[in-house]
Amino acid sequence: MTSTAVSTTSPLMDAFWSLSSPNPQLRAQASNKMITSLFPTSSDSDKQYAFNRLFKGLNSGRASARQGYAGALAMLLRKFKEEEGEGWRPDLEEIYTTLKTSTSPPTTTKKGSESRDYIFGTLFGLLSIARSSILSDGGSSAVLPFLDLATNLYSTKKWLRETAVHAITELLNSTLPSTKNELINSTVKPFIEENASTPETIYLKLSLGLEEITEKMLKAETQNFISTSSTYPRLHILWPQLLSKSLLNPSTLKYLFTSIISPTMTLSTMERKSQVLNILMYLCEQEVGEEEVEFIFDGRVGKLLLNCVNGDTKNAHTLKNLGLDTLKKIKESAEKRSPSFKFKLATSLLLIDTRFDSKTRFDLVSTLLSSLDSTSRKEYLEFLKSQILEESKKEGDEEFMGKVKNKVEAFSDLMLNAAKVFSQDITNNETTTEPTSPSASPSLNPPSQEVMDALGFFMAFSFFDCSNVKVAEESLPPPPQKKGKKGKKTKAPAATPTTTNPATAAALKLKSSAPHSLRQLTASRFFSLLSLLTSPSYPLGVSTATYRSTHAMWVALESSNCPLHRHALTEEVMSSRVVTSSISQLSLEEPKAQALANLTMCLSIQILNEGSSGGLSALDDEDNLDDAVVDIINDLCSGYSKVIGVKVEGLEEEEEDDEQDPVAVVADVCVAILGMGGGGSSRGASVRMLRESVKRCWAGVLQEVEGLKxxxxxxxxxxxxxxxxxxxxxxxxxxxxxxxxxxxxxxxxxxxxxxxxxxxxxxxxxxxxxEDEEEANSDSDDDTDDDDDDESSVExxxxxxxxxxxGSDDEGDDMGDEDELQHHSxxxxxxxxxxxxxxxxxxxxxxxxxxxxxxxxxxxxxxxxxxxxxxxxxxxxxxxxxxxxxxxxxxxxxxxxxxxxxxxxxxxxxxxxxxxxxxxxxxxxxxxxxxxxxxxxxxxxxxxxxxxxxxxxxxxxxxxxxxxxxxxxxxxxxxxxxxxxxxxxxxxxxxxxxxxxxxxxxxxxxxxxxxxGDDGFKRGAGLLLEALAEAVSGGRNDYVKAEAFRIAAKIYGDDKAEVGGVWKTSLKGLCGGANESLGGDGFKAKRVKEVVMFCAGAVKWGAKGGNWEVMLDGCGKGLERVIAESKSDGVVKSAKASYATISEGVEKEKKGSSNGGGGGKKGKKKKGKK
Known part of the structure; x- marks a missing residue:
């Protein structure tokens, strides 16, 4: 292959510069630019140049050059495969030769860093070739050299094993199936047999289908699984392969977690623990089933996640950031899952620790609860109930019961918080368990069934002995029990069938009497939840419906043979409950009675308490509370019913002679209720909801009256x-x-x-x-702040x-000798x-x-x-x-x-x-x-x-x-x-x-x-000016006089001041006082300002009222003195302006008097005639 010079200004050369950019987007753009410039019009020399330079660039350690060159090389080889027609195109043998020569170090010895560059060049080259899919055209003989390079990398360095087996699987997967099977049998299997079992060889066997995952295999390879921690903080390549195949068989995944991951990898080093967190993050991306969630977070794995995130900033865990990333990943993946999965995940996290959210400071559980559907909500509440009931039945020493109490408290808080979350859609509830009249408002709907389930459970657990619970088809209330007080017999409130009542359902599950210490905890949650459901944030109708449902649960529990933990209710209390029931029914037909029903039912609930540890409460305290509640309910209903004009069944009518103003009666009751305090740790919320009910009741009364008598x-x-x-x-x-x-x-x-x-x-x-000063001056030897008490300090x-x-005094009887006390040291x-x-x-x-x-x-x-x-x-x-x-x-x-x-x-x-x-x-x-x-x-x-x-x-x-x-x-x-x-x-x-x-x-x-107002200004001036005129002269001190001048200045300087009247008659006295105050023995400098401001106001009034000579005689000399002696520029400026205006006004009055012979008014008449 021959090379030809390439122009340095061509687009191809520009693309090489950007391949080393740290920005992945720029590298991708450079690769596309290179391919576009080479195909299809570029010459063979340009293609050859790019081919060789990309291979050589794999050895570069500069910035991100190796990644950029490897990506461009994969695209170039893929393009060679896709391109048809004539022109230069490298075959597999030439590609292997170029890779071998480009990534082989020279014969001379190189430093370790340079040697690693060549090793990484080989690795990146093999991965580029595999991902270009060019090996699919070759047979086993053509692919084998590349596979040998990858196996050699495995043997070169121990830290290269993971990437080497990854390259092997990539090369095999890029070939044809037949070629792949042939190479596995001829090369990979012998390679695995020759090398000892390692996490990397296990990965090869799993990824290539050479071994099935069994409990025996997992047990045998446990030590290899533990050794994957060497890749800290990254997840080893073996785990995604192992987990993805284990997810197909839940029993295998369970064994992997319970027998290997939990007992061996959650302890000891941070490297092992990081692998566990990385495993959880990987599983978040997979479709983990609901059953798998239970054992994944069970035991030490869940504790590890909690401990990593728990703790303050100073004592933060080494893996805290990784733990937080894991929680975020869990939250993101759970948001996409079904409500039932969210329920399973939430309960699993709570079994790790009941205060999981507060300890991790991450709202994972609360977020899961907010998106549950109705079915999942019920399942979640049943889970909490089962945990509370399970803990309440345990027995042990004081230390053990302390732990039980903490758990019950935590699960009770969870139920309370869940009910708060579920109550947010109260107004969207479309069903009601109460009969309503056509005129009733839609807001009379009670809370959702899930919320009432929680309220009913708290009520049954806290206040009733459910040991002998028995639910009948039609429940009847128990007859009233006498306790030393006589009165006429009254029937109890009407009962409702209890088969579907939340409280009786809870009683059937409890079937025992909970310990007093636990009843105190749940009682406080009962009142907190009821206070929330009846708070002003919800409509009055919802509050009344909630109380009505609560009283229905009370009656149902009594009818189901569940007595109160406190002593039996008297006939008077039962009579007041009958009245309360009548008001409750009346409020369904008469909206005006809703506020009354709201308060009376709230008052009735106050007699509920968790009893005492000995089985009986303090009778005196209960009697006092019962009597107070009975009297208040009777007085309240008597007054309120008269205000709204209705008759309450069961309420005794007052005699005409004793009849009082009904609004005053209600007001007196409201004042009395606001003075009621809490009856223990469980009463804080009950007092709060009482006060809110009082506000609503009082507001309802005021709507019906036209003024207060x-x-x-x-x-x-x-x-x-x-x-x-x-x-x-x-x-x-x-x-x-x-x-x-x-x-x-x-x-x-x-x-x-x-x-x-x-x-x-x-x-x-x-x-x-x-006290300290008095004791220091006394003759006795007093103590200081020392810890030792000296008796002489109080002797x-x-x-x-x-x-x-x-008991004697100075003027009393003298003590005789026989009465004298003997004093001892x-x-x-x-x-x-x-x-x-x-x-x-x-x-x-x-x-x-x-x-x-x-x-x-x-x-x-x-x-x-x-x-x-x-x-x-x-x-x-x-x-x-x-x-x-x-x-x-x-x-x-x-x-x-x-x-x-x-x-x-x-x-x-x-x-x-x-x-x-x-x-x-x-x-x-x-x-x-x-x-x-x-x-x-x-x-x-x-x-x-x-x-x-x-x-x-x-x-x-x-x-x-x-x-x-x-x-x-x-x-x-x-x-x-x-x-x-x-x-x-x-x-x-x-x-x-x-x-x-x-x-x-x-x-x-x-x-x-x-x-x-504007119309009353004259009236106000008339009330004040004459007295102020006397005050400026006869005031007891300069401050009082100055204040009088300041108020007078406002009156005269106002635009609404009138010409005559009190303004004119009081002017002489005020001006005389001003002259006196500004004289030689008058005000000090700091008080002069108020007098000057009065003069300015009088001058303003003089523009329409005249009397300039009076002002000149009264204020003139004083203003002259201020102008001559004052050191305040502002005061001097105001005094000059006032004096000049007064002087000018006097001149005008004199001219008017001389011309008109009479006064200003006659002058004006002559002017008008002229």
């Missing part, structure tokens, strides 16, 4: 503010101090504890810093201790220390009660806010204002100066005060006035009380709230106004400006200017 307002106020005492008008300041002390009152103590509390009361009220004087122990100090600790405990309990009370008030704020949102308060609005403001003031006072131990309570009080303030700004003071003729007397009384409250303000924020309320009252009074309103504001301004102890703030007055 005085009893209703009183209930709401007492809920938010507590019982407020009337404050003496004359003793306002004393009342403030008493209120602050009242907040720290605690319950009475008896005996020596009370005596000690009285002696140490002052120290308890001080904060810790004050008392002998006389004081005698008085405390014997150390005893006095120990007793005093005990008393001190007792009081600290009592003080802590007091703060906890205060915190609970504040929390209750904040919840009651929700009732009040709901009433205001409905905008149906009416004249009751005036009953709200003053109590809320008094409550806010007391809360602010009590939250200030608290000790460190009471800081949390102080913060809670401050938050409640802020809520009240926000309510005033955003809701109350924007309320519309009642209808004409309503609330006149209440408005007048409220306005007077607000004025008194303004004089008790705790801070400027409170004063602003009072100002808002007073402005609202003025707005509601309309054009006729409020009797004595001007005197009220004058009194407030006088108190603010003259009383040194005044608690009135200036923002109280400003609100009347901004909240009355």
């Amino acid at each position: 005085e009893p209703v307002v009183k209930v709401l106020i007492e809920g938010v503010c507590g019982e407020l005492e009337d404050e003496d008008e004359d003793g306002e300041e004393d009342g403030m101090e008493e209120d602050e002390e009242d907040g720290m009152d605690v319950e009475e103590n008896e005996g020596i504890f009370q005596k000690f509390a009285e002696m140490d009361e002052k120290n308890d009220d001080d904060d810790e810093a004050a 008392l004087d002998a006389d004081a201790l005698n008085k405390m122990l014997l 150390g005893a006095d100090g120990a007793l005093a220390a005990m008393l001190k600790a007792t009081q600290q405990t009592r003080k802590k309990g007091t703060m906890q009660r205060e915190q609970m009370a504040i929390d209750h008030k904040q919840r009651c704020m929700g009732l009040l806010e709901t009433a205001l949102n409905k905008n149906k308060v009416g004249v009751g609005l005036y009953d709200l204002l003053v109590p809320l403001l008094v409550c806010r003031r007391e809360l602010v006072n009590q939250s200030q100066g608290v000790s460190k131990s009471a800081a949390a309570v102080g913060v809670a009080k401050k938050q409640l005060a802020d809520k009240i303030q926000k309510l005033f700004v955003s809701k109350i003071c924007k309320m519309k006035a009642p209808k004409d003729g309503e609330g006149g007397e209440k408005l007048l009384k409220c306005f007077g009380l607000l004025a008194k409250e303004g004089k008790r303000s705790s801070d400027s924020v409170h004063s602003g709230a009072v100002g808002l309320a007073m402005a609202m009252c003025l707005r509601h009074s309309g054009a006729k106004g409020i009797e004595g309103e001007k005197d009220v504001y004058s009194s407030l301004i006088s108190d603010w400006s003259t009383n040194k102890k005044s608690k009135v703030h200036s923002n109280l007055f400003e609100e009347v200017l901004t909240r009355l």
Whole structure:
């Protein structure tokens, strides 16, 4: 073969440069460009040149040259095979010769790296030839040289064995079947027999069909399987072949995992473990059956996957990235599979660890659950139930039962989370198990069957003894059992057939009484799930239907001979259940009763509990709860039924004389329910759903009324503010101090504890810093922060201790000799220390009660806010204002100066005060006035009380709230106004400006200017200007005077200011005060600005109102002084402008007076006539 020179500018030469690019796309484009330039028009010399250069390029280690040249060579050889006609075309012998010569190193010794380049050149050349399919034209004799090159590579280097056997299979597969069989018999079989068994020879036998996979073969080759870890982190070539053939026989695959992979490859080195993860990733790409999933992830393989991914960043596993890639691969492949496969995979992962998702921080299980169909969902819940029941029947020592408890808790959480996922399509549920009337809303559908299955299981497991469960065709409720209380017999709620009831189905599986510790866990999940299903995120109809189904399950369990773990229910409780059942049925026909049914059924469920570890609960606590629930249900149904105008079956009617306002009754019940606390660890969610039901019930009542009457307002106020005492008008300041002390009152103590509390009361009220300072100044040897307690730190004087122990006081009876106590060394100090600790405990309990009370008030704020949102308060609005403001003031006072131990309570009080303030700004003071003729007397009384409250303000924020309320009252009074309103504001301004102890703030007055609107601006100015004119002269200090000038500046500078009236009459007094304030003994520099701003406002008003001479006489000299002495450029500029305008106005008035002989008006008339 001869070669001819090729032009360096031809497209062929350009293609060679791009063959070494790291970008696979560029390499592919270069190969296509080369083939296009060579065929069909190129000369033979160009083809020969490309042929030789591509073979030589296989030895290049530069960038990706070897890959690019091998790919181009395969395309060129394939093109030679496909091309017909005359021209140069290499045969197999020439191809072999060129490969041999091009990839054989020179005779001289080369470095190891150069030698490897030639070996890789041979390997890539063989693979290019095989993939070009050019060997299909040759017989066994033509292919044999290439096969010998591949077998020689196997013997050259141990690390070349895997790629060598791959090349052998590629070469054989590229030949004709007959040629392939001949070469296998003549070459490959002898080659395998000559070499020891290795993973590579096993691969050859499997890929060429020379051996079948059996358990015997797998057991014999176990060590070879383990040795595949040498390819870390890549999967050995043997495994895809072995796994793909094992998938055809599930028993073989099971043996491979359970007997070889799990026991031998999941331990020891990271290289072996990486092979297991790679095997899992490969199986994700195959069609693995549902049965295979169970044993693939069973045992150590699943634990390995979990352990690789588990752990924080600092202690991350070496194979964490590979483990995460495996999880991603599993997730991607599972998304394409059927729901039943997803169910099998999810359960297999949970059997590895019940908290698989949380430990791996990968939402694999939750993702699988979200796409299950109805059948798979039921299977998944049954799986969780079986696990819980299996664990609950185990017995053992304390340590073992602790593990059982953890497992039950984990599986219960899984069931709860699954129910949450399944409940997301509640509104899409089309079927219902309850009869509905034609007028019933479609939203009355209960949750899906899967969700109710979970709820029923939790109920049966937690609250009922299912040891003797027996389901009848038609279940009847058990007769009420008496327990020391007399009452008339009542029938139980109507029962429903239990054969398909989720709770009875669970009871039939349980058939025992679960341990108390496990019942506590499932009870909390029951209330959590029920709280979710009845939350405001779902329609009211769905919530009511859920409660109705829950009560049906309760009745079904009782009818199936499953008694409660708690003590038997009394007749009163059974009567309340009858009432609840009646309301439930009524809500199906009357939509207005849905909110009532919702709350009554929620209340009934509160009497369910998991019992006690001894088999009986604390009877007193249960009795108290039962009585509270019965009373609340009766009062609630009595009030609510009257509001909506319906009659409830089984409810006793009240006598006419005792009848109260029904809305007030409902409000009182709602306030009481919001004060109910949890009854243990399982009650957190039950309290939450109670409060949500209260909100819905209260909102339903407000829709039926047109305003709140005085009893209703009183209930709401007492809920938010507590019982407020009337404050003496004359003793306002004393009342403030008493209120602050009242907040720290605690319950009475008896005996020596009370005596000690009285002696140490002052120290308890001080904060810790004050105590430390007082103790440091005392003569006793006090302790520091050392660990050892020195009794002398709390040692008392002998006389004081005698008085405390014997109950004597300074003015009381003298102790006789026979009464005198004998003191012993150390005893006095120990007793005093005990008393001190007792009081600290009592003080802590007091703060906890205060915190609970504040929390209750904040919840009651929700009732009040709901009433205001409905905008149906009416004249009751005036009953709200003053109590809320008094409550806010007391809360602010009590939250200030608290000790460190009471800081949390102080913060809670401050938050409640802020809520009240926000309510005033955003809701109350924007309320519309009642209808004409309503609330006149209440408005007048409220306005007077607000004025008194303004004089008790705790801070400027409170004063602003009072100002808002007073402005609202003025707005509601309309054009006729409020009797004595001007005197009220004058009194407030006088108190603010003259009383040194005044608690009135200036923002109280400003609100009347901004909240009355444009039409009420004149009214507001009339209320304030005359009093402000007195304040600028007689104010108690410069700050008050400056504030008066600032408010007056707003009034005069406003565009709505009028020409005459109070603006004109008050101008002289204000200007006189300005002249005095700007004089030699007047304001300091920082207060001058407010006076100058007033002068500017007066000048603006003078443009239409005149009176320039009054302004000049009052302000002129003062402005001249400011212009001459002030160092503020802005103040001087404003003063100059005002003085110039006043002077100009005076000149105009003089000219007008001289020309017209009368005033400005006569001058204007003459001008008009002229």
